[in-house]
Amino acid sequence: MPDIAIIGGTGVYDPDLLTETAEVPVETPFGGARITLGGYGGKEIAFLPRHGAAHSVPPHLVNYRANLAALKTIGVRSIVATAAVGSLNAAMKPGEFVFVDQFLDFTKGRKDTFFEGGPEGVVHIDLTEPYCPELRVILARAALALGLPAKDGGVYVCTEGPRFETPAEIRMFQRLGGDLVGMTGIPEVVLAREAEICYATVAMVTNFAAGIAAGRLSHQEVVETMRVQGENIRRLLMQAVLWIDGDRQCACRHALSGPVEA
Numbered sequence: 001m002p003d004i005a006i007i008g009g010t011g012v013y014d015p016d017l018l019t020e021t022a023e024v025p026v027e028t029p030f031g032g033a034r035i036t037l038g039g040y041g042g043k044e045i046a047f048l049p050r051h052g053a054a055h056s057v058p059p060h061l062v063n064y065r066a067n068l069a070a071l072k073t074i075g076v077r078s079i080v081a082t083a084a085v086g087s088l089n090a091a092m093k094p095g096e097f098v099f100v101d102q103f104l105d106f107t108k109g110r111k112d113t114f115f116e117g118g119p120e121g122v123v124h125i126d127l128t129e130p131y132c133p134e135l136r137v138i139l140a141r142a143a144l145a146l147g148l149p150a151k152d153g154g155v156y157v158c159t160e161g162p163r164f165e166t167p168a169e170i171r172m173f174q175r176l177g178g179d180l181v182g183m184t185g186i187p188e189v190v191l192a193r194e195a196e197i198c199y200a201t202v203a204m205v206t207n208f209a210a211g212i213a214a215g216r217l218s219h220q221e222v223v224e225t226m227r228v229q230g231e232n233i234r235r236l237l238m239q240a241v242l243w244i245d246g247d248r249q250c251a252c253r254h255a256l257s258g259p260v261e262a
């Protein structure tokens, strides 16, 4: 069973570094997901393109619960997710990686919990550290070792999309402390914690956000930056995968039972 999964966002559709790949359909109570299983460095890895293999599913229609439930079903305990993001922060420039550590949720009515009462009960999950601190350390070490431009820590603002933001919204997000903006981070990170799976995001800055960028925004610009950065993204992911130790005893893995007393 694969211990580690990569969720590929915009521009990351292809598990081409994995050997002996096989696509498997996984059914869950929330719907189905198609996951590619493969090997890298002696480890079994799962790969899931968030928007479908041909980017056919927009951010607000991704079945996040099916994706996360499917990864849980096949035994995944650590997820590294990629995300194309716009930047609100002059210090976070296009072409740079950011390993985000907090989020602001501006999505609207997405299915963002596995626990809807009834037999599953009601759960109020702790998100003091929403992104796995142990995975973030590994990502930061990997970027350093590979000489890739990266910042450790940043506030990710998740919008509903699929439209880009107005400059007024971007100014508001800046005042609220946001650094980056994207459309897919929520509810993925929340569901991962409810599933007790360690989860970290590799955000790749593709553009300055609306009103900060000189001209208009386009999805093509985002995809083009992701294409140019594709090799760096793959190198970073694969270095991190080698360093993720399956036997870590991270607090993310006990999220439902609360803090374990020393």
Ligand code: HPA
Pocket: 084, 085, 086, 087, 159, 164, 165, 181, 182, 183, 206, 207, 208, 209, 210, 217, 222
């Ligand atoms: N806004 C929202 N999502 C994005 C952006 C942006 O500017 N760039 C890449 N994903």
